[in-house]
């Protein structure tokens with residue numbers, strides 16, 4: 001009898017049990033057999049650790065812990081419901097496989113039936129994007145539909161358009177998450193959300209080829225605090241007016257953030273279509289811009305590829321939006337551009353202490369308003385057009 005082998009086996013069998021006893025609700029993927037070499041498929045270890053953490057009944061804390069190292073994870077679905085709020089703490093780098101067969105999937109990491117999820121730890125998710133880009137043509141598939149009210153999906157790359165796609169989620173937090181891809185990565189939002197509520201993104205860095213955070217239809221109670229955006233396209237609400245029956249965007253608060261070298265700073269965009277919805281109760285405060293092309297912009301004639309036929313004006317009503325303490329530098333002379341709909345003019349737009357400098361050839365910073373109702377106070381540089 002080879003005792004060492006036997007011992008080895010017993011250890012393997014006991015590991016999850018030991019993990020359970022020793023962890024106090026913290027489940028380390030390494031204890032579940034993750035190789036952490038960036039090559040071996042660690043999906044099973046992640047799933048096993050998730051299942052234990054999710055079902056943990058021993059206390060308030062449930063944490064799936066990924067220590068430093070590189071982990072290759074194939075598309076996985078982390079399923080709930082869990083016995084309470086759960087945390088995914090990632091110190092390492094989680095990589096998607098470089099394998100063509102995964103590129104047709106529109107998800108990488110998916111959470112289902114999970115409520116109260118915190119993702120944190122300084123995590124880096126590496127979608128290994130460049131390998132996937134040539135295959136991106138089939139991008140526009142619909143999201144998987146599973147029992148709609150309960151499904152919460154977060155897909156991260158290789159999905160074509162978003163690193164994280166938050167869909168039908170409630171009560172989810174990103175904390176100290178780094179999402180970094182080369183500037184040239186095409187049309188890839190850092191975090192996109194839709195039909196979701198109580199989403200908080202805090203103390204994170206998002207550098208990507210497209211929107212830093214994009215807030216789509218049906219987003220409610222969203223908090224973005226202490227986030228660095230750039231490079232990329234900045235923060236975007238919208239676009240709205242794309243599909244029938246879009247739900248409103250309401251209750252967005254963004255504060256204490258920095259936008260560096262982005263195409264837009266704070267943007268709300270809607271197509272000039274007849275599709276109705278509302279954007280309201282939005283507040284941006286204490287935002288620093290560095291060399292941002294369009295620091296403050298409402299664009300209700302969004303039509304990026306041209307050829308939009310309906311020039312009646314957008315039917316999306318934008319109201320109760322405040323921009324407070326927005327400072328820094330603009331990379332174009334049009335630092336404030338509020339181009340609202342002639343049919344549904346913007347209501348109650350407030351500018352308070354806006355100080356944006358432009359020092360280029362086009363002369364001093366300017367503001368432009370169309371169909372805007374609201375008021376301005378405090379410092380106004382450029383002078384307000386409201």
Ligand SMILES: *[C@@H]1O[C@H](CO)[C@@H](O)[C@H](O)[C@H]1NC(C)=O
Pocket residue numbers: 195218245246247
């Ligand atoms: C989002 O919610 C709205 C309103 O509840 C609904 O009409 C729409 O179909 C939902 N979107 C998706 C893609 O499920």
Ligand SMILES: *[C@@H]1O[C@H](CO)[C@@H](O)[C@H](O)[C@H]1NC(C)=O
Pocket residue numbers: 221222250251252253281
């Ligand atoms: C506006 O949004 C904030 C969150 O940003 C929320 O706390 C507040 O209750 C909302 N106000 C109204 C009147 O809905």
